[in-house]
Amino acid sequence: SDMEKGTYPYYMLKEIDEQPATMRRIISEYTDETGAVAVDQELLTSLLASDRIYIIACGTSYHAGLASKQIIEQLSQIPVEAHLSSEFGYNMPLLSQKPFFIFLSQSGETADSRQVLVKTSEMGYPSLTITNVAGSTLSREATYTMLLHAGPEIAVASTKAYTAQIAVLTVLAKAVGEAKDVLSAKSFDLPMELGIAANAMDVMINEKELISQLAIDYLSTTRNAFYIGRSEDYYVSMEAALKLKEISYIQAEGFAAGELKHGTIALVEDGTPVIGIITEAVTAPHTRGNLREVESRGAHTLVIVSEELSKEGDQIILPVVHQFLRPLVSVIPGQLIAYFATLERGYDVDKPRNLAKSVTVE
Ligand code: AGP
Secondary structure, eight states: OTTOOTTOSOHHHHHHHTHHHHHHHHHHHHBOTTSOBOOOHHHHHHHHTOSEEEEEEOHHHHHHHHHHHHHHHHHHOOOEEEEEHHHHTTSOOOOOSSEEEEEEESSSOOHHHHHHHHHHHHTTOOEEEEESSTTOHHHHHSSEEEEOOOOOOOSSSOOHHHHHHHHHHHHHHHHHHHHTTOHHHHTOOHHHHHHHHHHHHHHHHTTHHHHHHHHHHHHSSOSEEEEEESTHHHHHHHHHHHHHHHHHOOEEEEEEGGGGGGTGGGGOOTTOEEEEEEOOTTTHHHHHHHHHHHHTTTOEEEEEEEGGGOOSSSEEEEOOOOGGGHHHHHHHHHHHHHHHHHHHHTOOSSSOTTOOSSOOOO
16 A cells, blocks of 8 residues: 555655656646646636735745746746745735735644644635645645645655645646636646656656765765755755755755855865756856856765756756756655665664654644
8 A cells, every 4th residue: 555665665765756656646636638727716716816826834845835936927927935834924024915825735734834824814815725635734724725646655754745746836827827818828738748747757766776876976974965056956956955954964955056155165175065956058057167166176066957958977867848847857866865875874764863754833
């Protein structure tokens, strides 16, 4: 069953492997035979009446919100802000006239997110919880709910929930954009593009041998590490770094590539691993330049790069997918790097110290 590891040594590896199938399940759950997306009509009406979407979440779910901001804005033409629950509740920004709140929570039980939902509901604002657990607290208390359909996620380090959150938000944004007659939404063939992304995810998952070798070469003894990137690649860097921190205990940071030279580059020493994520043609030369800057200070650099932007040197090559869906594929090497670095360093992948699967206290 879904709750068993089967032949897998750890749930995390099983859950990484389940991501392409989860994408295909999301396609079949949220589209009809003609390929049209199907989303609750009242939810759609409520979103169409809103002037801004606030995504509220913690940890990996927050990172999925960040990675989805651009996709939602492009497809729906509604501005999006992503916020950390624990900050938003007590330091609320000046809200727009017609805010709509989206709570992203794998477990649906996160206390930090719930305190925001309680407040925004009291203020009378509509909300949607996107969760993996039907009937969870956050899904019961929000106005609307959508399911991730990722199957139970057991490993403390979240993997398939992240990619499922991005995919479900894409479904939602496509539905809103189509209803508004937005050209970029109408021309976005969701089942086809998500299907291509699922196949690309399979390609990454089949690179375990290479990725495991690189994880050993780069991370078996280091004290710290950096992931760097720009825009979407920056957001994915944050998620890849969180994965590394929580299970391998390597002090890792996901950093905006251009910002490194404004201070943090002082931490780069001989042998410091710096992993660049590069999927965007416009910013690729800049991030490459930032990698050369750290190399000249002794950094050990590796790139996770889209096929069409690849060069020589140590690299993990990402198959080309629709630009909106790049984070679905570029996050997988980061998940696998964390997994293999943790195995190499001899820790329990599924049960890291100091952490619980869902955080039910503020
Ligand atoms: C992810 O690997 C973490 N264990 C953690 O950051 C998690 O994403 C966060 O606690 C939010 O959980 P939720 O999605 O269940 O609300």
